[in-house]
Amino acid sequence: MMTINEVQDELIEDFSLFDDWESKYEYIIDMGKQLATLKEEFKSEENIIKGCQSRVWLTATTDGDNLAFEADSDAIIVKGLVSMLVKVLSGHKPEDIAKADLYFMERIGLHQHLAQTRSNGLASMVKQMKTYGLAYQSINQ
Amino acid sequence: MTLTLSNELLNATKIREDFPILNEVINGKPLVYFDNAATTQKPRSVITALSGYYEHTNANIHRGIHHLAEKATAEFEATRKSIQTFMNARLMEEIIFTYGTTDGINLIAQTYGRSFLKKGDEILISTMEHHSNIVPWQMLCEEKGCVLRIIPINDAGEILMDSYDNMLTERTKLVSVVHVSNTLGTVNPVEEITRKAHAVGAKVLIDGAQATLHLDLDMQALDCDFYVFSMHKLLGPTGMGILYGKKELLDAMPPYRGGGEMIKEVTFEKTTYNELPYKFEAGTPNIADVVASKAAVDYVQAIGKSNIAAYENQLLDYATDALQSIQGLKVVGTAANKISVISFLMEGIHHQDIGVLLDQQGIAVRTGHHCTQPLMQRFGIPGTTRASFAVYNTIDEVDRLVQGLYKVKKMLG
Numbered sequence: 338m339m340t341i342n343e344v345q346d347e348l349i350e351d352f353s354l355f356d357d358w359e360s361k362y363e364y365i366i367d368m369g370k371q372l373a374t375l376k377e378e379f380k381s382e383e384n385i386i387k388g389c390q391s392r393v394w395l396t397a398t399t400d401g402d403n404l405a406f407e408a409d410s411d412a413i414i415v416k417g418l419v420s421m422l423v424k425v426l427s428g429h430k431p432e433d434i435a436k437a438d439l440y441f442m443e444r445i446g447l448h449q450h451l452a453q454t455r456s457n458g459l460a461s462m463v464k465q466m467k468t469y470g471l472a473y474q475s476i477n478q
Numbered sequence: 479m480t481l482t483l484s485n486e487l488l489n490a491t492k493i494r495e496d497f498p499i500l501n502e503v504i505n506g507k508p509l510v511y512f513d514n515a516a517t518t519q520k521p522r523s524v525i526t527a528l529s530g531y532y533e534h535t536n537a538n539i540h541r542g543i544h545h546l547a548e549k550a551t552a553e554f555e556a557t558r559k560s561i562q563t564f565m566n567a568r569l570m571e572e573i574i575f576t577y578g579t580t581d582g583i584n585l586i587a588q589t590y591g592r593s594f595l596k597k598g599d600e601i602l603i604s605t606m607e608h609h610s611n612i613v614p615w616q617m618l619c620e621e622k623g624c625v626l627r628i629i630p631i632n633d634a635g636e637i638l639m640d641s642y643d644n645m646l647t648e649r650t651k652l653v654s655v656v657h658v659s660n661t662l663g664t665v666n667p668v669e670e671i672t673r674k675a676h677a678v679g680a681k682v683l684i685d686g687a688q689a690t691l692h693l694d695l696d697m698q699a700l701d702c703d704f705y706v707f708s709m710h711k712l713l714g715p716t717g718m719g720i721l722y723g724k725k726e727l728l729d730a731m732p733p734y735r736g737g738g739e740m741i742k743e744v745t746f747e748k749t750t751y752n753e754l755p756y757k758f759e760a761g762t763p764n765i766a767d768v769v770a771s772k773a774a775v776d777y778v779q780a781i782g783k784s785n786i787a788a789y790e791n792q793l794l795d796y797a798t799d800a801l802q803s804i805q806g807l808k809v810v811g812t813a814a815n816k817i818s819v820i821s822f823l824m825e826g827i828h829h830q831d832i833g834v835l836l837d838q839q840g841i842a843v844r845t846g847h848h849c850t851q852p853l854m855q856r857f858g859i860p861g862t863t864r865a866s867f868a869v870y871n872t873i874d875e876v877d878r879l880v881q882g883l884y885k886v887k888k889m890l891g
Contacts, residue, residue: 359889390846
C-alpha cells in the first residue's frame with residue numbers, strides 16, 4: 338500500500354507527461370468517467386457538499402483500521418478531481434488523512450479548482466474528508 | 479464563418495485600444511471577455527480619472543474651504559450633473575449616489591418600504607428578478623406583513639402582461655421589476671408596466687443594472703418612481719451606483735443611514751436632516767469612484783447609445799445564429815426584445831465543465847444560476863452558460879467562442 342504522499346507523487350508524475358491543457362483535462366475527464374457513480378441512496382442531503390454550481394457527494398466507511406471514501410459529482414471535471422482526491426486519501430489511517438498535506442493539486446497546476454470555494458465544493462470536500470479522519474481517529478482511540 | 483459588421487456604427491478595433499485589459503493573455507491565449515453582464519471592463523479614461531483624482535485632487539468634499547476640497551467637491555457634483563443629463567432626470571437632487579444596484583434597492587425597501595407600506599399591502603416582482611430584487615422585499619414583507627407576489631413569464635422569458643394586469647389591484651403598492659434580465663437578456667416593457675402600476679396608485683422601481691449601457695434612459699418619459707443601477711456595468715468603477723427617485727418621494731422618505739453629511743443640525747435632543755440629495759449620503763462617500771464615473775458616462779455618450787445598441791444587436795444576432803448551429807445547444811431566453819446576453823444549455827454537458835474548458839481557451843463566460851435561482855426553477859434547470867457582449871467585443875471573438883464550444887463537445891462527447 339502506497340502512502341498518501343507516494344500517491345500524490347505518482348499523480349504529479351502522471352501529469353508531467355502532458356504538455357498541453359487538452360491532454361491534461363482529457364485525462365481528468367477520463368478519470369471522472371471511470372469513477373463509479375455513487376448509488377442513488379448515497380446521494381442524500383446528508384452526504385452532499387453543495388457548491389454554487391456543481392454538487393459533490395461524499396461517503397466514508399471504515400474497516401476498523403482504515404477509512405475508505407466514495408464520491409461523485411454532477412460535473413465531470415469536478416468528478417475527475419474528486420476521483421484524484423479519493424485515490425490519494427482513501428484506504429489510509431484516519432490520523433494520516435487528518436494531517437495529510439495535499440500538495441499535488443498545486444504541483445499539477447489545478448490549484449485554481451480548490452480555490453474556487455464557492456463554485457464547486459472541492460475545498461469543502463477536502464475539509465470534510467479530513468473531518469472524517471479526525472472523527473474516526475477519536476472513535477478509534 | 480466570416481461577416482463584417484457595419485463600420486458605420488462604430489470602429490470596434492479602435493474602441494478596443496481604449497481598454498487596456500483586453501490585451502491580457504489568459505492560459506496562453508488572447509482574452510475573449512464575454513462576462514460583461516457581470517461587470518464591464520474600463521476604458522483608459524476611467525482608469526486615468528481614478529488615479530488622477532488621487533494624484534491631483536484628493537480631499538474630503540463639502541464644507542472644506544481649501545482649494546483641493548473645493549476642487550474635489552466640484553468634480554463630485556459634476557458627476558451628479560452628468561448622471562442627471564444621462565438619465566434625463568428633472569432635477570439634480572433626484573440623483574443619489576449609492577454603492578450599487580443592490581444598495582439602492584435596499585435603501586428603498588428600508589426607507590420607503592418601512593415607512594409607507596403596511597400589513598396586507600402587495601409588492602409585485604417578476605419571475606426573472608435577480609436575488610437583489612427579491613431578498614430585500616422578502617425581508618420587508620417579513621417585518622411589515624406585506625405580501626410579495628410574482629408576475630409569471632412565458633417560455634421565451636417574457637413577462638405575461640395579462641397576468642400582470644390581473645394582479646394589479648388597489649392592494650398593489652409597489653411594483654419592482656428588472657429593466658433587462660441579467661440571465662435571459664429580455665428587455666421588459668417598463669413604460670407599460672409603469673403606466674399600469676400608476677393607474678392603480680402603485681409606485682414603481684426599475685432595476686436598471688443591465689440596461690444602462692445598452693438602452694437610452696429617459697426618466698421623465700418613463701415616469702417610474704425609482705430607478706437604480708451600478709456604474710461598474712456601465713464601464714465605470716466598482717462600489718458606485720445610482721438611485722434616481724422622484725423628488726417628492728425622496729423628500730417624504732426618512733433617511734437611510736445616520737451620520738455626518740446627512741444632517742442639518744445635531745443636538746443630543748434632536749437632529750434635523752440635510753436636504754436632498756445629501757440626506758441619503760451619510761459619511762464620506764466613495765469620492766474617487768464618483769469622480770471617475772463621469773469619465774465612463776462621457777465615454778459612452780461620445781460613442782452614442784444608439785450606435786452601441788445597433789452594434790451589439792448585430793453581435794447578438796450573429797452569435798445567436800452561430801451558437802444555434804451547434805448541435806445539442808439550446809438557447810434559454812428567446813424574447814422578441816432582448817439585448818446582448820445569450821444563456822444556453824448543451825445537451826449532456828454540465829455548465830461548469832463548459833466554463834472550465836472555455837477558460838482554458840482564454841474565453842471568459844459565466845456559468846451557474848446567475849443569482850436568479852427562482853428563474854432557473856421556472857425553467858427546471860440548475861444553471862446555464864452565459865455569454866454577454868459589450869461594445870468592445872467582435873465577430874472574431876464570437877467565432878472563437880463557437881470553436882471553443884466545439885472543442886468542449888469533442889472533449890466531453
